[in-house]
Amino acid sequence: MPSRAQVPNETDRRGSFVRQESRFRQWVTADGSSDYPAERGRYHLYVSLACPWAHRTMIFRKLKKLEDVISLSIVDPVRDERGWAFHEGFEDPVNGFRFLADAYRATEPDFDLRVTVPVLWDKQRGRIVNNESSEIIRMLNSAFDGVGADESVELYPEPLREEIDRVNSWVYDNVNNGVYRCGFATSQEAYDEAFDALFKALDKLDGRLGRQRYLVGSQLTEADWRLFTTLVRFDAVYVTHFKCNLKRIVDYENLWPYLRELYQQPGIAETVNFDHIKRHYFITHTRLNPCGIVPKGPALDFTAPHGRERLPS
Ligand SMILES: N[C@@H](CCC(=O)N[C@@H](CS)C(=O)NCC(=O)O)C(=O)O
Incomplete structure (x- = not known):
């Protein structure tokens, strides 16, 4: 090993x-x-x-x-x-x-x-x-x-379950876990394989999100939120720290506005803490970043209008 x-x-x-x-x-x-x-x-x-x-x-x-x-x-x-x-x-x-x-x-x-x-x-x-x-x-x-939960919020609707599971599975392998497979690889071969799969999946997601507003069906579902937590960390951390640097999310025509739309959903911004996110990755993974220096950038405006209302949902 x-x-x-x-x-x-x-x-x-x-x-x-x-x-x-x-x-x-x-x-x-x-x-x-x-x-x-x-x-x-x-x-x-x-x-x-x-x-x-x-x-x-x-x-x-x-x-x-x-x-x-x-x-x-x-x-x-x-x-x-x-x-x-x-x-x-x-x-x-x-x-x-x-x-x-x-x-x-x-x-x-x-x-x-x-x-x-x-x-x-x-x-x-x-x-x-x-x-x-x-x-x-x-x-x-x-x-x-x-x-006491809000019963009107259903993020895993019965008719969409099969499709949500299908999307989750490849998003997990190639994107959610894919960024870690890039970052924690210890051979060039393992890194190359994870990197290629990650960017192929991001291209596929960008295409899908150019045709439809959300990943599955006409509403936000679990599939979107599972993708969101990786996308929101991508440019600030994974691009440099995990060497996922073919493209940033801001370079994608559809993924970037989609990410902003999710970020702008009520209550979501307060769950995102870039101070914790950046300090965790850059200071904790001492093998990847031995000096523990936390990058100051990037400057990203998650609050800019997303314009995704035009898409079929
Ligand atoms: N399969 C777990 C994975 C959780 C996981 O790996 N969490 C990381 C933080 S992002 C962790 O706690 N790592 C602790 C460690 O590496 O010591 C889940 O999805 O709940």
């Missing part, structure tokens, strides 16, 4: 990044059929504002108006070898944990994999319910409708 990997345990013999499986996969259910019934005030989200996977869960919590139903705490964006931490200014009001690893060990005492955000925590049973963002957003979308 290459020795200079940022994530040695997730780097294969060819130098490709292979993301670890999420460990905790229980479900909160509306009808209480799991051990985790939906209840107001019972669950807590641990997130980093820097992380695109955690960002999905913050967006769903915001759009479903779950702020008073599911509490939230934010870790320090800068991580050292002890993992995500609740340093001064980032306290954990629920358990008083100093490190997110404490939540993992409280759930599984000999947990020895990478400690990741987001985490959905059950305050009643004192354990992690789930640490897989794609599943947490599905729960937030529907399980809490009877206990």
